[in-house]
Amino acid sequence: NAGVTQTPKFRILKIGQSMTLQCTQDMNHNYMYWYRQDPGMGLKLIYYSVGAGITDKGEVPNGYNVSRSTTEDFPLRLELAAPSQTSVYFCASSYSKGGTYEQYFGPGTRLTVT
Amino acid sequence: AQSVTQLDSHVSVSEGTPVLLRCNYSSSYSPSLFWYVQHPNKGLQLLLKYTSAATLVKGINGFEAEFKKSETSFHLTKPSAHMSDAAEYFCVVTESYNTDKLIFGTGTRLQVFP
Numbered sequence: 001n002a003g004v005t006q007t008p009k010f011r012i013l014k015i016g017q018s019m020t021l022q023c024t025q026d027m028n029h030n031y032m033y034w035y036r037q038d039p040g041m042g043l044k045l046i047y048y049s050v051g052a053g054i055t056d057k058g059e060v061p062n063g064y065n066v067s068r069s070t071t072e073d074f075p076l077r078l079e080l081a082a083p084s085q086t087s088v089y090f091c092a093s094s095y096s097k098g099g100t101y102e103q104y105f106g107p108g109t110r111l112t113v114t
Numbered sequence: 115a116q117s118v119t120q121l122d123s124h125v126s127v128s129e130g131t132p133v134l135l136r137c138n139y140s141s142s143y144s145p146s147l148f149w150y151v152q153h154p155n156k157g158l159q160l161l162l163k164y165t166s167a168a169t170l171v172k173g174i175n176g177f178e179a180e181f182k183k184s185e186t187s188f189h190l191t192k193p194s195a196h197m198s199d200a201a202e203y204f205c206v207v208t209e210s211y212n213t214d215k216l217i218f219g220t221g222t223r224l225q226v227f228p
Contacts, residue, residue: 004157031214040123042204042218043158050214058215090157094214103216105157 002026004106006091012112013081021076021109023091031094032074033103034058034066036087043090049074081113116141118205120219128227133177133192135222137205140186147188148206148216149179158204164188175199200226 007022025032030051035043035058045058049068063085065077074093078085088110092103121136139147149161162173169181175198179190188205202221209215 040220042206042220043216044218045215048214092158096214102160102163103158105159107155107157 004091004093004104006089006106006109008109009107010110012114013078015081015083015113017081018077018079019081019111021078021089021091021111023074023076023106024072025074025091025093025104026072027093027095027104028071029093029095029104030071031096031101031103032068033092033094034064034074034076035090035092036060036085037090037108038087046076046089078111083113085111086113087111116145116207116209116217118147118207118217118219120203120205120222122222123220124223124225126225126227127195129197130194133190133195133199133224135190135203135205135224137188137190137219138186139188139205139207141207143210144183146208147179147181149173149177149188149190150204150206150218152202152204152221154201161190161203195224195226197226197228200224 004025033048034046044060047066049055088108090108091106094101094103117140119138147164150158152158162171164171164181172178177192205219
């Protein structure tokens with residue numbers, strides 16, 4: 001039981017490049033989330049999903065896209081990377097609503113855009 | 115709108131002395147509140163949660179927090195700090211009633227000196 005896994009751990013992108021951050025969970029959780037963490041700040045929600053085929057925007061969705069074709073996977077796509085997207089990205093999952101059930105976090109992806 | 119304020123960005127204690135990490139919240143309803151811990155280069159882990167049951171909540175690793183509605187506070191305490199407690203701690207509140215979205219505080223970095 002690996003929990004929530006994320007790849008890659010680190011990545012450096014040039015401005016305008018694109019990439020996909022991968023997230024997989026093996027706990028059969030319905031809810032999955034993408035957060036970004038900027039230095040000295042708390043986590044901010046980018047996108048979330050309440051089940052396969054269903055996604056919705058969080059607080060800071062601009063510049064990102066997501067899809068959820070399976071229960072296990074919730075990739076985050078960055079199109080036309082910008083320096084403002086330099087951050088640490090965390091994927092999380094929960095059995096049901098995060099307010100009631102614990103969210104389990106992956107180890108994060110540290111992204112630098114130069 | 116719901117929010118959390120962590121009153122200290124850094125707290126330093128000596129090993130074996132008490133820990134107090136302060137959190138105030140703002141909410142228009144009776145919220146769910148959480149403390150998460152993030153060790154260096156790791157994902158976040160749930161320490162404890164309050165969901166309108168007992169106001170004194172016990173968590174993992176000897177931590178506990180008390181929900182005080184009159185003071186809108188949810189401070190985290192531990193009687194005796196251990197070196198392994200050095201980490202970033204986040205106070206978190208649910209965005210609204212029965213929601214799957216969380217709002218994170220900006221974090222408190224706890225240093226433990228020998």
